[in-house]
Amino acid sequence: MNEHVQGAGGAPLFNPLSPDFxxxxxxxxxxxxxxxxxxxxPFGQFVASRHADVTLVMRDKRxxxxxxxxxxxxxxxxxxxxxxxxxxxxxMLQADPPDHTRLRGLVVKxxxxxxxxxxxxxxxxxxxxxxxxxIDRGHMDLIEDFAxxxxxxxxxxxxxxxxxxxxxxxxxxxxxxxxLDPVPLSAEEIKKGNEGNLMAQxxxxxxxxxxxxxxxxxxxxxxxxxxxDGNKLTNEELTANIILLFGAGHETTxxxxxxxxxxxxxxxxxxxxxxxxxxxxxxxxxxxxxxxxSVQMTGRVALEDIDDxxxxxxxxxxxxxxxxxxxxxxxxxxxxxxxxxxxxRQNVKPLSFGGxxxxxxxxxxxxxxxxxxIATLLRRLPDLRIDDVENPEWRPTFVLRGLKRLPASx
Ligand code: HEM
Numbered sequence: 001m002n003e004h005v006q007g008a009g010g011a012p013l014f015n016p017l018s019p020d021f022x023x024x025x026x027x028x029x030x031x032x033x034x035x036x037x038x039x040x041x042p043f044g045q046f047v048a049s050r051h052a053d054v055t056l057v058m059r060d061k062r063x064x065x066x067x068x069x070x071x072x073x074x075x076x077x078x079x080x081x082x083x084x085x086x087x088x089x090x091x092m093l094q095a096d097p098p099d100h101t102r103l104r105g106l107v108v109k110x111x112x113x114x115x116x117x118x119x120x121x122x123x124x125x126x127x128x129x130x131x132x133x134x135i136d137r138g139h140m141d142l143i144e145d146f147a148x149x150x151x152x153x154x155x156x157x158x159x160x161x162x163x164x165x166x167x168x169x170x171x172x173x174x175x176x177x178x179x180l181d182p183v184p185l186s187a188e189e190i191k192k193g194n195e196g197n198l199m200a201q202x203x204x205x206x207x208x209x210x211x212x213x214x215x216x217x218x219x220x221x222x223x224x225x226x227x228x229d230g231n232k233l234t235n236e237e238l239t240a241n242i243i244l245l246f247g248a249g250h251e252t253t254x255x256x257x258x259x260x261x262x263x264x265x266x267x268x269x270x271x272x273x274x275x276x277x278x279x280x281x282x283x284x285x286x287x288x289x290x291x292x293x294s295v296q297m298t299g300r301v302a303l304e305d306i307d308d309x310x311x312x313x314x315x316x317x318x319x320x321x322x323x324x325x326x327x328x329x330x331x332x333x334x335x336x337x338x339x340x341x342x343x344x345r346q347n348v349k350p351l352s353f354g355g356x357x358x359x360x361x362x363x364x365x366x367x368x369x370x371x372x373x374i375a376t377l378l379r380r381l382p383d384l385r386i387d388d389v390e391n392p393e394w395r396p397t398f399v400l401r402g403l404k405r406l407p408a409s410x
Contacts, residue, residue: 005036013039014047016297016398017183023394025296025401026339029326038310038320043074045182045299046312046320051330051351053310054322058355063300063320065358067094070301070319074184084179084193087201090240093248093358100357103241106226106233108361110158110219116364119154123369126153127376135380142386142406146377147257148250150369155249159242160211160218165203169246177251177397182297182321200243208238219245253366255294255402257373260284262406263291264374265386267341274343275382281375284343285367286350290334291341293352296325296401324351325401384410 006013013032015021021028032039032049039047048054057063067089071079079085088094092103109115130149134140149170156166178185179193208224215221220242226232233241264271274284299321306314314320328350329338336345353360360366377384386392386408393404 005039012042014041017181017396022396022398022401025325025398026329029323029329032323033326033330038312040312041182041321043182043184044318046309046314046318047323048310048320049323049326049330050310051327051333054324054327054351055355057300057309057320057322058298058351058358060356062302062304062306064096064303065094065100065299066096066301066303066317069317073317082190082194083201084190084197086236087197087240087243088179090234090237091244092241093244097357103233103237104357104361106223107219107241107245110222111361111365113364116368119365120368120372122157123150123154123372124376126150127373128380131376131380139407139409142261142408143254143258143403144405147254147261147373150257150373151250151253151366154365154369155246158219158249159207159246160216160220161207162210165207177395177400180399181397182299182399197243200246201239204239204242207242248360249362249365251400251402252294253362253369255400256285256288256366256370258403258406259292259294259401260288260370260374261377262386262389262392262403263288263341265389270341270343271378275378278375278379280343281371282367283345283348285370285374286348287341287343287345288370289352290328290345290348290350292401293325293328293350294401295352295354295399296323297399298322298324298354298358322351324354327351381410384408 013036014028016025029049032047037048037050038053039049041047048057068080071085071089080089092100095103127150130146134145140146152166152169156163156169161169178189185193204220207220211218211221211224212228215225223233223238223242227235227238264274274280299319302314302316302318302320305316309320327333331338334345334348336342353363353366386406388407392406395402395404
């Protein structure tokens, strides 16, 4: 095994759940990129922090997901008896070809640029309703009252979840994020994961029944029909991927809107510029994705021995964590002050949506939701101020980076 390079004073270089890291991971990434760009953690995972290595690992066919073996190695052979791990093993996000190709192929049409462009008027309507509901109050929580409602409503509509079933999703606790973090789960966390998974399974089985009896123009109907159609996907795969779409489709977008609004209010010159020149918004969304990505990491497993990744040998079966948030601030790619928010920056190509065959299915949808949400907020509430831009409360998860709440007044 490789040596464990440590930071100043013997502190671990990569301790992603420490409060300091959660509050501001970027100085930690700087140290990783400079001192030990392919770092080995105490759990034996390799951590890639430079743009070039992260890009290569996500795109190179010598790397894959290998979810079942990877989980067994990390926990024990019994881990696949845990319902939440079984369910995740069927996610397209964790699958390798040919299963990945088959599962992704069943839903990809719903996410084409054209289909998503057609959703603009509906997205605008939902954003306007959220603002109408609070405008007379003079204050709101930008997360709960604003950022959260849009992606949840959109994904519910895409999945054909009837309106009178949705209240529970608006109120849900959003605590499933720990499942993605690169630090093993405790028995208690696995138990909670199983409970959440069971609740979701019970709900979605009811929805499948409803859509079998009463088909609609939605993704659930499409997948239920594919299941009935023979051997396109199993019932377990159907359930797991609907749960994935539901989760992937909202938490990440809520956080893009929340992190983007925080970044803007911490940089008043950029906020003023964007208000004066709304045509900059499309580029600004790319810059928000780069500057403080709502997904900080993805991972791959070496499917064969890799001789050299940033000077390290990666044996077959070992995991490489790809630090997207770090790659996005690599001065090798962004030489002009990467730690600065600049909504006019040119050639911004954030890795926040991953890469290779798993490149985010919802990328275009998320961009348009964020663009309409932030543009509308700046236009309709131009005097909005965030109550405490210095010390906002971050959620305790690392991979999904976002705020618990963001109170604001106008
Ligand atoms: C700002 C918002 C979002 C971010 C930052 C984000 C980020 C990501 C990342 C990093 C991956 C993994 C890529 C990899 O391993 O290479 C991914 C995959 C995925 N995302 Fe997103 N996502 C966002 C929004 C959405 C939305 C709105 C949806 C759906 C409605 C969605 C659905 C998915 C799915 C299904 C996958 C798995 C794709 C595959 O494995 O082929 N995401 N996303």
